Amino acid sequence: MIAVTVFNGWYWLGGHYRLETDILAMLPQDSRDTQVRDATRKLADSAARRIVVLVGAPRWSEARDAGDRYAAALARSGAPVTLRYTVTDQESAGWIDFYSPYRQQLLTSAQVDMLGRESTPALAQRALAGLYQPMGMPRLGRWQEDPLNLFGQWLGERAGQSRIRVVDERLSLSTPTRSYALIMLEQNSPAFSVSGNLSPLLDQTAREVRRHAPDVDIVTAGIPLFAAAAASQAQHEVHTIGAGSLLGIILLTVLAFNGLRPRLLVTVSLFAGLGTAITVTALLFGKLHLITLVFGASLIGVAENYGNNYYAYRLGRPASERWAMLRQQRGVMCLAFMTTAIGYALLALTPFPGLMQMAVFSVSGLLAAFLTVLLCLPYVDAGTLPFNRFAHRIGGLYTLWPDMTRRRNALLAGAACLLILLAGLFSIKTNDDIRLLQNASPRLIQEQRQVGQLLDMPSPGQFFLIEGASPELVLQREEALKSRLAPLLVAGEIKGVQSVSDWVPSARRQCANFAKLEQTIYAPGGVVDQVNRQLGETEQPRVTRTCQPLSIDSWLASPVSEPLRAQWLGKLGKQYASIVMLRGLDNPAKLPALHTLAQEPGVRFIDKVAEISALLAHYRQLMSGVIVLSYALVFGMLWWHFGRQAWRALLPTALASLLTIALLAVTGHPIQLFNILALLLILGMGVDYGVFLLAETGENKHRAFLSVTLAAAGTLLAFGLLALSATPALSAFGLTMLLGISLAWWLNPFFMPPPPSNHSR
Amino acid sequence: MKHVFCSVALLALSQSVPAAEPLDSIAARMARPAVIRGGFEQTKDVSGFAKPLRSQGRFLVAQDKGVLWDTQRPFASQLKLTRNDIVATQNGNVSFQLNAGKEPTVRVITELMFSLLNGNLDTLANHFRVEGKLSGRTWTLQLTPKQTALMRVMQHVELSGDQFVRSIRIDESNGDRTRITFSPQDGTAPRLSREEEKRFD
Numbered sequence: 001m002i003a004v005t006v007f008n009g010w011y012w013l014g015g016h017y018r019l020e021t022d023i024l025a026m027l028p029q030d031s032r033d034t035q036v037r038d039a040t041r042k043l044a045d046s047a048a049r050r051i052v053v054l055v056g057a058p059r060w061s062e063a064r065d066a067g068d069r070y071a072a073a074l075a076r077s078g079a080p081v082t083l084r085y086t087v088t089d090q091e092s093a094g095w096i097d098f099y100s101p102y103r104q105q106l107l108t109s110a111q112v113d114m115l116g117r118e119s120t121p122a123l124a125q126r127a128l129a130g131l132y133q134p135m136g137m138p139r140l141g142r143w144q145e146d147p148l149n150l151f152g153q154w155l156g157e158r159a160g161q162s163r164i165r166v167v168d169e170r171l172s173l174s175t176p177t178r179s180y181a182l183i184m185l186e187q188n189s190p191a192f193s194v195s196g197n198l199s200p201l202l203d204q205t206a207r208e209v210r211r212h213a214p215d216v217d218i219v220t221a222g223i224p225l226f227a228a229a230a231a232s233q234a235q236h237e238v239h240t241i242g243a244g245s246l247l248g249i250i251l252l253t254v255l256a257f258n259g260l261r262p263r264l265l266v267t268v269s270l271f272a273g274l275g276t277a278i279t280v281t282a283l284l285f286g287k288l289h290l291i292t293l294v295f296g297a298s299l300i301g302v303a304e305n306y307g308n309n310y311y312a313y314r315l316g317r318p319a320s321e322r323w324a325m326l327r328q329q330r331g332v333m334c335l336a337f338m339t340t341a342i343g344y345a346l347l348a349l350t351p352f353p354g355l356m357q358m359a360v361f362s363v364s365g366l367l368a369a370f371l372t373v374l375l376c377l378p379y380v381d382a383g384t385l386p387f388n389r390f391a392h393r394i395g396g397l398y399t400l401w402p403d404m405t406r407r408r409n410a411l412l413a414g415a416a417c418l419l420i421l422l423a424g425l426f427s428i429k430t431n432d433d434i435r436l437l438q439n440a441s442p443r444l445i446q447e448q449r450q451v452g453q454l455l456d457m458p459s460p461g462q463f464f465l466i467e468g469a470s471p472e473l474v475l476q477r478e479e480a481l482k483s484r485l486a487p488l489l490v491a492g493e494i495k496g497v498q499s500v501s502d503w504v505p506s507a508r509r510q511c512a513n514f515a516k517l518e519q520t521i522y523a524p525g526g527v528v529d530q531v532n533r534q535l536g537e538t539e540q541p542r543v544t545r546t547c548q549p550l551s552i553d554s555w556l557a558s559p560v561s562e563p564l565r566a567q568w569l570g571k572l573g574k575q576y577a578s579i580v581m582l583r584g585l586d587n588p589a590k591l592p593a594l595h596t597l598a599q600e601p602g603v604r605f606i607d608k609v610a611e612i613s614a615l616l617a618h619y620r621q622l623m624s625g626v627i628v629l630s631y632a633l634v635f636g637m638l639w640w641h642f643g644r645q646a647w648r649a650l651l652p653t654a655l656a657s658l659l660t661i662a663l664l665a666v667t668g669h670p671i672q673l674f675n676i677l678a679l680l681l682i683l684g685m686g687v688d689y690g691v692f693l694l695a696e697t698g699e700n701k702h703r704a705f706l707s708v709t710l711a712a713a714g715t716l717l718a719f720g721l722l723a724l725s726a727t728p729a730l731s732a733f734g735l736t737m738l739l740g741i742s743l744a745w746w747l748n749p750f751f752m753p754p755p756p757s758n759h760s761r
Numbered sequence: 762m763k764h765v766f767c768s769v770a771l772l773a774l775s776q777s778v779p780a781a782e783p784l785d786s787i788a789a790r791m792a793r794p795a796v797i798r799g800g801f802e803q804t805k806d807v808s809g810f811a812k813p814l815r816s817q818g819r820f821l822v823a824q825d826k827g828v829l830w831d832t833q834r835p836f837a838s839q840l841k842l843t844r845n846d847i848v849a850t851q852n853g854n855v856s857f858q859l860n861a862g863k864e865p866t867v868r869v870i871t872e873l874m875f876s877l878l879n880g881n882l883d884t885l886a887n888h889f890r891v892e893g894k895l896s897g898r899t900w901t902l903q904l905t906p907k908q909t910a911l912m913r914v915m916q917h918v919e920l921s922g923d924q925f926v927r928s929i930r931i932d933e934s935n936g937d938r939t940r941i942t943f944s945p946q947d948g949t950a951p952r953l954s955r956e957e958e959k960r961f962d
Contacts, residue, residue, distance in 0.1 A: 093909035129838050129851050132816045134803060134830060134941060138870065138914035142808050142935050156859075156867070166910075539809035 047460060047566075051081075051185040051198065051222035052451050057215055060179035064168060066209050066216040067181025073205045074185075079198060084184040085171060092166040095560040096140065096155065102550040103141075103151040104517055104543060105510035109486070111150050115516055123148065123520060124530035131531070144541040147527050150517075161498060162563065163456050173454055180454065187224050199228050221451035229444055230727070237725045245717035252713055256391045256706065257311050265377055266307030273303045273369030280364040285357050292357045303369030305688045305711045306333055310373055312395075312707035313700075316387030322378050330374065332695040335641050337370045339691065340684035342637070343630035347623075355622070394709050395702030401749040413750070417655065424662020431670035432617035458498050458581035461608045462591065467575040468602050471552045474576045475506035477602045481580060484597050493593070495584025500552070500568050503561070507549035514547040620673045627657075627680055634687055642694060648751045649694045653686030656743035663739055674729045678719075678736035685715060686744030693752055705749070712745035783893040787900045788882045792924035796953060797822040797879065799945035801830075808936030820943070822879050823953055826961045827871070841960060842871050877918070880926040889918065898923050 055070055057063040071085045099106065107115070115123070127147035139149050146152070164182060165172050171182035187198065202225075206218040253263040281288055309332075313325050344366070347359035402409050451457075464481060468474040478501040488494050505513070521527045522541050532538060555561045556568065569577040582594075591607060598605035631654060638646035657679050664675060689708040696704040720741065722734025798821050805814040818833040827843035838851045847859040847867060861868040869888075876884035882902075885891060888911060889904035904918040912934065919930040931939045953961070 089909040093913060096910070096913055125851075126856055129836075129849065129856055131805065131807065131814055132803070132832055132835070132838065133840055133849060134874075134939065139933065139935060139937075140913060143937070144809050166908075535810070535814070536812070537810050539811075 048223045048227075049187040051187065051202075051220060051224055052455070053183040053185065053202070054173065054180040054219045054451060054454060055183065055209070056178045056180040056217045056219070057213065058178060060167065060172065060174070062213060062215065063172070063179045063181045064170060066213045066218075067170065067183060069212060070181075070205055070209045070218070071183055073208055074183075074201075077201055077205070079201050080188040081198065082186040082188060084186070085182075086169050087166045087171060089169060091559065092169075098558055098560045099155065099550075100140070100151075102510070102548075103146070103154075105514045105547060105549060106154045106505065107150060107513045107516070108154050108157045109483075111153065112513070112516070115520055120520055120525070120527060121530065124527045124534075127527050127531050128534060142542075144528055144539055145543055147521065147531060158503065161496070161502065163454070175454070185222075199225055199232075219447045219450050219454075221448040225444060226448075229441060233727060237722075237727065237730070245721050248717040249714045252710060252717075253308075253311075256388070256394065256710060257315070258385055258388055262307075262311045262314075262381075262385070265381060266304065266311070266373075269307050269369045269372040269377065270303055272372040273365040273367075276368035277361045277365030281357060281361045284360060285353075289354055289357055292354070292361050303366060303373075304714050305336060305685065305692075305707070306370055306373040307377070308710045308714070309333060309336075309692060309704075309707040310377055311385070312391075312703045312710070314381070315385050315391055315703070315706075318384060319381070322381065326374070326378055331641075332691060333370070333374065335637065335695075336688040336691045337366065339634045339637055339687045341366055342633045343626065343680050343683055346626045346630055346633070355619070391706055392702075395706040397709070398702055398705040398749060417659065420659055420666070421662050424658075424665040427668075428661070428665040429670050430617070430620065430672065432613045432620060432672055456496070456583055458496070458583045459585045460581075462585055462594070463582065463606055464580040464594075464598060465577060465604045465606050466580060466602060467572075467577045467604075469575065471576050472507055473602070474578050475501045475504065475552070476508060477600070478578060478580055479506055479509055480600065481597065481603055484600075485582075488590075488593070488597075493590055494582050497580060497582060498564070498567070499580040500564055500578050503564060504550055504552050504555045507551075510549040511547040518543075518545075616673045620671075620676050623673065623676045623680065627676070627683060630680070630683055634683070638687075638691070645694060645753065648753065649687060649690030652690055652747035652751045653683055653744050656686055656740050656747050657682055659743055660736055660739040664736065669732070669735070672732060674732040675736045678733050678740060681719075681737065682740035682744060685711070685741060686748070689744060689748045690751070693748055701752075708745065708748070712741055715741050783895045783900070784882060784891060786895060787893050787902070790898075790900065790924060791880050791882075791922075793824065793879070794949075795824050795951050796949060797925065797945050798949040799943055801941055801943050803832075803939065803941045805940075806938040820878070821957065822875075823957075823961070824879070826953070828875060828878055829957070829960060842874060843961065844868065844871060844875075847871060877920065877929055878926065880920060880922060899927075 053070065055063055055067040057066060067085070071083055074081065075083060118126075130147075130149065131143065139146065139152055140155070141151070163173055165174070171184070173180040173182050185198075202220055206220075209218065210216055250260075250263055253266070254260055257263065278288065278293075281292065309329065310326070313329055314322060317325060341363050344359050344362035347355045347362075466474050466477050466481065468477055478499050482497055482499060482501070485494070485497055489497065501509075519526070522543055523529075528541050552568065556565065561568075567579045567581065569579065571577075585594075591605075591610075595605045597603075631650070635646060635650050638649050642649060660679070660682070661671065661675070664671065669675075689712065692704040692708055693701065716738060719734055720738035722730045723738045725731045725734060799819070800817065801820050802817045803815065805816075807814060816832050816834060818831045820831070821829040827841065830840040830842070832838045832840075836851075838849065838856070841848045841850075845861045845868070847857075847870070849856045849858070859867045859870075861871070872884060873888060875881070882891065885902075885904060888908070889906055892903045894901045894903075899921065900923070902920040904920065906912045906915055914934055915931060916934050917932040919928075920926055921928050925945045926943060927945075928940065928942045930941075933939070
């Protein structure tokens with residue numbers, strides 16, 4: 001126990017915890033799609049820590065000054081962020097120098113079309129007309145080397161792919177009505193840690209800037225803001241809801257067990273369980289998944305049952321009897337533990353690392369809490385505990401349940417249940433859309449959308465993954481894909497394509513361009529020659545005579561690749577891979593057409609949103625299977641202990657679960673993973689109620705009922721209150737728990753065998 | 762909006778450079794009619810060419826629309842410049858077209874050319890260090906690009922004129938030199954003809 005405490009202290013306080021929040025980490029490890037996962041993760045990593053701040057004003061000078069003030073205030077604050085705001089003149093001009101040596105190999109697709117379509121005399125006429133024009137695209141280098149100014153246009157097209165410009169050595173953006181200073185922030189702390197929540201600081205900085213310049217508007221966007229908002233909301237809710245439920249639980253047990261001491265000891269057993277679970281999971285898996293923690297921590301609440309049960313039997317008995325009493329109870333408690341643990345152990349058999357983690361977490365936690373109650377509690381629990389009036393009254397409630405051996409009662413209840421189940425059956429629907437789980441504030445979503453529109457950013461959730469045995473092959477496949485995408489661009493279905501091969505064409509394409517230029521422009525009889533003859537000039541172009549393609553490696557090594565570097569995934573396994581992103585993909589109806597375009601070797605269309613939703617659906621189905629199997633195994637165990645009476649301990653919980661789902665369905669709640677997760681817990685707890693009640697007769701039945709009622713009340717206070725949460729996942733979980741536990745508690749007494757004789761009290 | 766922004770830039774400049782005082786006088790001297798029409802003569806020394814290229818024609822600057830540049834000799838071609846695009850036509854066919862929507866650099870170019878032709882000092886000060894000299898009724902401006910990127914293309918620009926811009930000299934970084942002289946008409950119709958309007962649409 002000391003070891004566990006020390007480990008947890010080191011783990012959480014020492015900042016060694018690694019909380020996994022990427023839902024994709026719960027994907028099967030041996031999936032053939034490791035590439036896709038690596039790809040999406042690599043892309044996500046680069047985005048997960050970036051925040052974009054746009055400081056806008058009607059005039060650039062205002063935007064610039066406000067941006068300066070914002071950046072300075074942020075730098076002064078010492079926040080753990082890296083700022084990217086200014087760009088030196090040298091940096092912004094550097095990319096022209098980088099590409100100049102390769103200019104004979106770089107052509108836009110429109111230029112390739114033009115050179116293929118038009119005759120050399122027509123091209124020469126164009127070049128001649130251009131010579132007499134006072135303006136056009138700026139020309140880099142001498143006329144003889146580029147009579148049609150192809151390189152200038154190529155650079156123009158590259159620049160046109162981003163709306164970010166450098167003005168006054170600052171990143172900027174402008175619309176017809178407003179100018180914006182652009183500040184990029186990279187968070188240095190882990191993306192999802194709550195301590196790294198930058199929102200308050202950013203808000204404060206924004207307020208400060210606006211105080212000086214009221215006309216200025218400041219929009220921020222970025223995954224860290226969403227993560228921080230979600231985390232702080234969840235934290236806030238857990239705090240308020242948690243405080244409320246803690247108060248309720250303490251009040252209840254203090255009243256029933258005459259004082260704080262029993263409550264404290266039960267709590268100790270819970271913490272022992274939780275601590276052990278975290279230790280074991282962290283040691284086995286290296287890191288803890290957020291969902292494991294949420295689900296697992298709530299599961300530890302089941303352990304409450306053991307402590308409560310112990311005290312329900314201790315009441316009114318002298319301390320000296322406690323060992324005998326425990327011996328007597330051990331069998332039932334073991335059974336209760338086994339029936340709970342079995343469901344979670346089954347999770348470990350699934351191929352999903354996430355579920356496996358949950359299994360390890362839950363079983364180890366439960367076992368530790370169970371053993372704490374069984375082995376440690378009696379040692380520290382001396383003194384007398386009177387069976388007080390409050391406890392008596394709760395236990396006595398048991399007699400209020402109507403006698404179900406009377407046929408009329410049973411028929412009536414059965415008919416009511418059947419009605420609800422049928423209604424549920426007809427209205428049940430599932431929904432695994434990940435977007436259901438989002439609950440960011442409208443302001444965050446609005447600002448994110450605004451920044452996306454202003455920057456014209458490509459969609460992060462849907463993209464093409466290109467693979468190939470060599471970088472060259474990847475680039476060639478990108479180019480082939482882009483030519484298939486061209487009709488969609490023309491038709492306006494998508495607004496733009498962003499790919500590495502725009503900046504580094506394949507060597508094959510580069511040398512084809514080179515050959516085309518050599519033939520139509522530079523060779524005798526080419527464009528330069530023809531114009532020279534018309535003007536009576538003789539100067540020859542000074543050009544390279546061999547194709548020396550720009551390689552992906554030298555591009556990657558240069559600062560010019562910075563904006564697109566994340567899209568080049570490099571070597572993943574045996575393959576090289578890259579990502580082709582799309583702009584203006586706002587309509588899901590377009591997705592099938594894109595799927596069709598990916599029907600080529602080495603090209604895949606990835607729809608991350610759909611993928612995560614599919615993953616949630618898969619988990620939901622798998623969990624449902626696990627639950628059914630658990631019921632079968634639990635029934636086996638109960639049979640072994642109770643024989644023919646076993647159904648009495650299981651059926652109420654099964655019925656409670658079915659009624660819960662039916663009620664959720666009737667009230668229009670779609671069924672998703674988090675409802676199903678709760679059902680597994682309901683099985684674990686509800687069967688405990690049945691076991692405790694069924695194992696006792698006579699006066700002890702009241703003790704059992706007291707224990708069960710306190711456990712149910714505790715669970716309801718702890719998790720049922722989550723139904724009030726604004727976080728959709730927590731609320732679905734909480735609502736299911738609320739209904740299921742209430743029903744299981746309420747239904748169990750109906751199924752108990754009638755008392756052999758009439759007992760007063 | 763642009764106007765005020767540029768005046769601010771100019772103001773900043775005039776505070777730091779004492780010699781900037783003539784700029785205000787030059788700006789005050791410029792007539793800003795809604796429409797300027799006239800003829801032009803262009804001489805271009807292309808690096809590597811033995812002989813200069815000469816062309817001439819007519820031009821039109823409409824303050825709120827853009828520029829029409831009709832070359833008449835040695836062969837006819839038309840150039841239209843608006844805030845959003847540059848379109849060149851020859852024998853009725855579009856020979857090249859640059860759109861600011863597709864290539865944002867185009868907006869910088871059109872803005873630059875527009876302000877060179879109508880001597881809009883405010884916008885020019887945005888992109889260039891401006892030095893001015895007054896002598897009697899005429900003035901000369903020396904423009905040096907502020908940004909390295911622009912320096913790659915344009916090394917130096919000289920503007921001179923009186924109430925109108927009379928000549929422009931552009932020294933490109935590749936060694937090409939362009940000189941344009943203007944002969945603006947006085948008392949030209951202050952409004953666009955229907956035909957001219959149509960060309961801007």
